[in-house]
Amino acid sequence: MIRFQDATVVAPDSGATILHPTTLDLNERRIAILGANGSGKSTLARLVNGLALPVSGSVTVDGLDTRKHGALVRRKVGFLFTDPSAQLIMPTAFEDVELSLRRIIGDRDERAEAALAALEEIGLRDKADVSVNALSGGQRQLLALAGVLATTPSIVVADEPTTLLDLRWKARVGALLHALPIQVIEVTHDLDAATRAERALVVDEGAVVFDGDPIEAVSFYRELMFQRSVGELA
């Protein structure tokens, strides 16, 4: 279970509040986080695996505080970035997945088999020895997902994983995330994908302003953005 207890994030350079004190329990298997650019939604997501740390309050995953037990939390929580390029560390697809497996599988042959199986699962078996630079954006995002899943996390946090993809790859990555048998928290601008979640949060100006049914959340978000645009034009 993920628990936010008055978690607050402040920008280290400017001192501006990025996330106001937030208290939440996130238990649902599919959670969508919506919000405009710069609203604080990515910070909220990054708090879950300790990539961002609260200046006050706390975030815990299965009782483990992200500040004190960052390494243990990251073993439980996989993180998928918007741009997969920076997430791929090794030169080829096979080697990148194998890197994730190094910590959990000691035997080389077993590790190689597991890496190939992970690639097979996402349909990239034939790209095993292809340079990550030669893969398309969608293939890179799938590979990044394979690298995350190879470590068998119990939660995946995906920060706009489909923003840079075309419709075909967006559908494929979205479908894969949707089919995962683990908890998935997805920060997204894809409102259709958001409606498939069990619960949705809308983040605005550093605060959770809506928390509930995804269809209602999308309507709320649309109205919020419309009213803001009207206000800015007036």
Next chain:
Amino acid sequence: MNPVVGSYRERNTPMHRLPAWVKLPLLGGWTVVSIIVTDPVSAVGMAVAAILVLLSILPPLRPTVRAMLGLSVVAVIAGAYAAWRIDLSEAIDTTADFIGLFALSLAITGSTRMGDMLDLFTRMARPFRRVVPPAIPGLMFSIVVRVIPEVAQILAQSREALKARGIERSLRGTVTPTAIRTVGFALDLGQALHARGIADDAVPERGRRKQALAR
């Protein structure tokens, strides 16, 4: 440099079959001999041998030739400088050394899985585990190999952006965005290392003990 040059490609050549623990010292030994031997005929002979070794791994021909030609330009500039400062014999030696070492490096990275390199570096670093986590030197090596094509891509994109704005030649306009985006890429890569839990293992034994005591 083309992303596929120097990247591992599955083949069944003698170099592919040679274990990493033989190939890496081979490169080290070759470097030392190249520096010690200053005779231009031997240097050219070694360069030719290195190119033959590179060809033996059956690399992708066109990108490899292009990369070798690119490096040759640098080697010739270094050689010209040596000719100006010292003599022609030194120039030939310098140029041949550059070309030979580059060819052998490509032959080794193109015929060795990064995982095998990582294992080797990890084993080599194990005696120093109290000060350096054994996984780090190998990881650094693989990140360097990974980053080179990425920087080349950023450089190409910076040039294209300049062209799109009608500025064909501007060193500052090329270097500045490339440097800034490269730093950005490095920061993202660091975050990814953290997110994948890889950076969490990058604490030497002494540091781990301190962390455990602090808890």
